[in-house]
Each structure stands twice: as C-alpha cells, then as structure tokens.
Amino acid sequence: MARTVTSTIRVLDALTPVLRDDPRVHVVFGYDPTSAFSDGVHDLLRAHGARVMPWDQLTRVPCDLIVTATENADLSGTDAPVLVLPHGVGFHKLVPDARGPHDRVSGLVPEGLLERAWLTISHPDQAEQLAALHPGTVGRTLLVGDPCYDELLSSRELRARYREALGVAERQRLVMVSSTWRGQSLLGRRPDLPARLLAELPLDEYRVALVTHPNVASAHGSWQLRAGQASAREAGLLLIPPTAGWQATLVAADVLIGDHGSVTFYGAALGKPVILAAFGDESMPGTPMTELGRVAPRLGGPDSPGGPGLYEQIERAIAEHDPERFAKIGAAAFAEPGRALARLRADLYALLRLPEPAAPPPPVRAFDDPVPERQEVRSAVVVTAVDGDTVTVRRFPASVGGARGEAGDREEADGVYRHLCCQDREPDRRLVESASVLTRPEPAATPAAALRWARETLGRYPGSVMAAAVTTGGDCLAALRDGRIAEASATGPVRDPGLLAAVVYGWLRAGRPLEGIATLRVGEREEDVALRARPAGPPHA
DSSP, X not given: OBOSHHHHHHHHHHHHHHTTTOTTOOOOEEEOTTSTTOTTHHHHHXXXXXXXXXXXXXXXXXXXXXXXXXXXXXXXXXXXXXXEOOSSSXXXXXXXXXXXXXXXXXXXOOGGGGGGEEEEESSHHHHHHHHHHOGGGTTOEEEOOOHHXXXXXXXXXXXHHHHHHHTOOTTOEEEEEEEOSSTTSHHHHOTTHHHHHHHXXXXXXXXXXXXXXXXXXXXXXXXXXXXXXXXXXHTTOEEOOTTSSHHHHHHHOSEEEEOSSHHHHHHHHTTOOEEESOOOTTBOXXXXXXXXXXXXXXXXXXXXXXXXXXXXXXXXXXXXXXXXXXXXXXHTTOOSXXXXXXXXXXXXXXXXXXXXXXXXXXXXXXXXXXXXXXXXOOEEEEXXXXXXXXXXXXXXXXXXXXXXXXXXXXEEETTEEEEEXXXXXXXXXXXXXXXXXXXEEEEESSHHHHHHHHHHXXXXXXXXXXXXXXXXXXXXXXXETTSOEEEEEESSSOOOHHHHHHHXXXXXXXXXXXXXXXXXXXXXXXXXXXEEEEOOOOOOO
16 A cells, blocks of 8 residues: 555555565555655655556555555445554654544554554554554554664664765764654754755765755755755755655764654664754654653753854764663663564465465665765855964865855964865856855876866956865875965875865964974864975966
8 A cells, every 4th residue: 555655655665575575465556646655656666666556546456465654544344454554653643633633643554444553563562652643553553663763773884984985074963853744843944954054064074964854855846955955965965765765864974963853763773863843743742752752961052152063062962971871761662673574464464375485584684875866065254273383274164154144254363264266167157256266176187187177267256265185196286376386295185175275274364384284183084284485486366
C-alpha cells in the first residue's frame, strides 16, 4: 500500500531485505493518490522498479497480505490481513485525520480495520499506550523493534566515509538541521535558521546539512523548498534528499538541531548532542518523545537579546554533551536492538501462512553513502586577525552574511581586518564589483599565466585591491593595485587561493613587509606560509 512518500519508503526499506531470495512471494504496490502528500510516490516506486497498480484496480486482485506504513487509508475493498509498519518512532505524534476535521494519533488504524490489522511496535510500552487509546488494539500488536534504528547502529563504523561523501573535512564540524512538517516544525517556526547558521558559523570550520520530512516537498514541491533556502544553498548548505541519505548524514553529524520529528529522536538515541529549535504540542503526552522535549536544551534566537549566539550555543552543546544523557529515552522506544528484521520476517511469513526461508534472517546492513545537493561557496566575508606572526582567518559566506554592507576594507579592532573576497565567476556580479580581493578558483598552468590573469582582473574591476591565483604547483601569486606582487607558499596542503590571499591581505594591512614566515590559523588547524615579494609591475589605475 503506497499512499505517501514517507510511508512508501518505510515499506520499501522493510520488504527489500525481508523478502530477499524468495520467489514464492510476489509483491505489487497499490498506489492510492488520495493523500495530499502523494506527490512523488509514483516516481519513487518507478525508480525502484516496483510493479505498480492503481489501488481501485488492485482491490479486485486476490492477495494474501497487505503491508502498509500508512494507517490513514481506505482498505474496505479487500478482506486480506493487514500488517501495519510504523513510519516514524512509535506513536508519539498527532496528525490531521483525512477522514474528519480532527487530529489523530499517527500510526493508529481506524476502528473498523483493527479486527484484521496487526500493528508492529518497537517497544512493549507502546502496546500499553495503544491499549489506553483504543481497547481494540489489545492482542493486535507485534513486538518487532525498529529496523531503521538497527541500521543506524550498524552504520556507525562508516562515519568517516559518510563525512567524506558529504565533503566534511578533517576537524570540521557537521551541523545537521532536521525539520518535520506542519506549522510547529523547525522550518515552520524558523525558516531562516539554516541561513542564520551559515552566517554565524565559519565556513572553514563548519558544514550545515538540512533534512526535511518528505511531506514538505510533497505538499509544497521541491522547487519551493530550494527557493526558500536559496541564499543558504549559495552559502554551502547541504540539502539532503528526503527519500535517502538522512540516516548516513545523522551518523556523520557532530550535533543535531531539530524539533519533535522522528529524526531528532533517532539522533538522541544514537547519543548525538541534540538542540531543539522548535517543539510543537503535537507530541503525545507520556511518550519518550515528550520526555526528550523536556530534557533537551533549546536553541535561543534573535528574540533573546544578550544571549549567546548560535556559534556559542553549538560549541557549548558539543562540549557539555553527555552521551548517556538520552540513553534512557532511547531505551524506552527501542527494545532489543539488532533483531527487528528477523522478527519482522517471522511475523510476515506467519501472516502469509508460508514457512520462513531456510536461509538465515537478513543481515542488518549499513546505509549507502549520502548524495547531497550542494553548491560551491564563491564569495565570503573574510576576517583576519594578525597577532605577531600568526594570521587567524575566519570566513563567512557572503550570500547570507550581509556582505554588500561590508564591501571594501575595514578595520574592526587593532590587528583585526575585514574584507570581501569573491571568485571571479561569482554569479552575483554586484558582489564581484564590490570585492576587495578577487580569486581564480582553477589553478593556473604557470606563474606567468597566474600573473596575467591577476593583472587583467584588476583592470576589469577597479574597486578591487588584490587579485590572486594559485598555480598547479600550489603557490599563490597576488597582484596588488599599487603594482606590487606577492607570492605565498604553504608548507602544508592548503591550496585555497582565498585563504592564502587572506594571509597576504592581513599581513599588508598590519604593515608587515612581504617577507618571512606567517602562521595561518584556521579553526584548530595551523600551517606555515612563506611570503616573499616579486619584482613589481606598473600600478593599476
């Protein structure tokens, strides 16, 4: 039964391993388009090569078992038993009821279906919770566990690989932002949070990834989601597809900023530092999710004057995090981790009235590498602090950092300078025309080619004071407006012309001669950079 993207993903994730290597079972997906969140379901099934039939046609075909992860569906056209899988963590959320004007508990099937439906649960306490909500659920639950949580646990050893796939460098922190759907969600309450994070977190020290509930794209369209986060995406936001990749991203994350959605709970259960940026009253009282909302720290916002900024809050959450903080909450939702697929297979074959395959239960597999949607950051506000021979560089994406108001040279304090640096291919030409430093992202073949490009660039953009390019050998050549030429060579792996140009810029602003060794400090990383002057050319007008 495929009705929404969220529920269809859960069915696919469960059936793929459980029914592997068994030709006795034929699977057909009945597509019910009546949900407001059905957009994308058909494409998802086709991408998996599934056999799809219209739901009203499928009800005329004999079947032995209906498997679904959506309880809000009309199954009156068939009398087959129904196995209901959860599409989140337990029964913790109130959602709109398509059958009436009120909300309902997510995961609880209508009364008329209880006599032939079996509800899978991940913890014995959920059976008691359901019994309190409806006595008809007594004896209709199957303790399975949570296959997704088991796979998250199995994937932890691939954390370094996932971080590499996401482009997270060594010593960078990955902030994962997770939003469920509806108005009380993180994006419903604070749609500008991804952009604000990117504006306040140095881009060489942090990466930010956004994961949204599939209903967000189904209801509004993926174009709308991208348009709403356009500046954040230009600032380097990693946009994770809603149908795959969030699990690996969660394993890779250093901290999770979330709400009352299931992804936030999974993060807490994995022992991640969790900060709540929103937490709606849709959460069911007395559930582990409600307990998470009680004990997890809250993210302060711009309406809290004088409070710590986002950078300070994130650093504090990581530094003060106790991995055991949420251990009891996770244990109250997931019973006997590691056995979910084996139990699910046993229950499914029992309902099919078929003996289980002779092969061992399906293994708990790790998730595939995440494939984020991302854009290169092509312009940045650069802050250089010169203290002795050390140049500390912090860069912030210009698309979200108010760079237009910061154009030109500026001294913020003694030894602290700010400038706008852009690649020459920055699509926002207003930024390019306002930049103090322009860089070429591609290495030049020779020093002569690098200098030729730098001089031509200074000629095209009279507002700039420096143009810098690296060669294939790794040296950075910077041409200055007054005709001087500086060469910067890092002793380590730094080949970013923006970073090397920032050392030259800070050195010159501090009144230092273009000779000697400077120590470049970026976050916790330090690297020596040799500076020397080359024969000057004519000044640029």
